[in-house]
Amino acid sequence: MAPRANWKGYLRLSLVTCPVALFPATSESEKVSFNQINKRTGNRIKYQRVDAETGEDVDNEDIIKGYKVDADTYIEVTKDELDNIALESNHTIDIDQFVPRDEIDDLYVVRPYYLVPDGKVGHDAYAVIRDTVKATDKVALARVVLTNREHVIALEARDKGLVGLLLRYPYEVRQSGEYFDGIQDVKITKDMLDLAKHIVDQKSGHFEPDNFEDHYEAALIDLINQKRAGRPVAKAKVKTEGNVINLMDALRQSLKGQTATASEAARQPPPAKKAGKAKKRVEGQREMLFALEGKGQKASAKAETKREAGKRPARATTRQKRAG
Structure with a gap:
């Protein structure tokens, strides 16, 4: 079954416009998930929408949004009122600016999307925008409305298409000082640092996502x-970690363990090659x-x-x- 677009509309750079669709670039649907069931009967648990005071069931058409002012007071906001303040980015991803990619702190990135032409028309305009982004070696900042909220999205060229990185607003990013200011300043000796670097050297490699398990x-x-x-x-054995008495000893033991593992691996015969090409992507x-x-x-x-x-x-x- 083909993935479903999260959003459809138009991508616009000045007067150049094309119809596009936005698809999530990642998925967690392949992960094992659970339902809640009644332990006594084995039946699935069903949740209902009820009035918190009366306990009565509430129909969907009677449910509206409300902003909580205090414990018992809400400001009611209807769907029509929300539609009245709808922004143009409801239907258009309008490119506002081009910026260097390395200026976007990764803390601001929410999730990636694939932005593709929607239908058979507009591929020329899409190619113009994609190649412009690629030629400038920058990302295009634009706005898009998802789940009734306007978001900033950074568009970067990838392969034959565009990837959109949904970004957070500054008020959504917590400042690191709130968490890091309490970390003590500790002086690490050169010997400790050298041992740690040896461990890093032995563990160094390349980023290969297919090796992740x-x-x-x-x-x-x-x-x-x-x-x-x-x-x-069978019950799993509880692992216990020994207390680190001496940091230098711990680094030496770590390095010794890494060396032994590397030597053992070197003595093993190379694995036999399997016929056929390996899957490029694991489906789940x-x-x-x-x-x-x-x-x-x-x-x-x-x-x-x-x-x-x-x-x-x-x-x-x-x-x-x-x-x-």
Whole structure:
């Protein structure tokens, strides 16, 4: 299923305009998520919109926005009133300025989006804006309305398209002094710094996102698969960290451990090459859940679950069926 655009409208640089669509560049939908269920019945929990004072259910058409003035007082604001103050950026991303990318502090970046031409027309105008941004070696600052609020967005050229970085306003960024001013000034000796640099040298490499592994997500998938198969779940051993008595000794031990690990790795034979090209992008670890694999594997998984369920008490089977 194709991703759904978060916003559609027009991108404009002076008199050059083209229709565009804005798509989120990242996704967390592949992560394992949970529903809340009733422990006694196995049924899913349902939340209702109720009046805090009367306890009665409230229909959607009777719900409006309110700004809290004090404990019991709200200023009501209707949808029509909000529409009346709607800005032009509701429908247009209007480029206001070009600035160097390195002047944008990463603390201001909220999330990235892909900005692409919407439909078959406007590709020429899109290319003009994209190539202009690329040629200047800067990012274009513009405004866009998402979820009823106007945001600043920085557009930068990437591959054949444009990436939009949604930015925070200054009042949303907390000043580091509130947190860092209490950190003590400590003098580090040259020997300590040299040892630490040796550790860094041995751990140095290149940024390879494909090497990242979400260990917690993998553990969740393993836990779910074990429980669906009716296997007992072993308790994890509690790890204890020893107290650091001497910082210099800790650095030496760290360096010694790194050297031993590197020597062991050097003695290992090189891994055999696998046939075929590796996947360029992992679609998500949820595919490792046996209930989400191919059709034949799905049927086998269901059959296995059914056989395992027959071995368990009837109440547990009912709970599992309802929870699913």
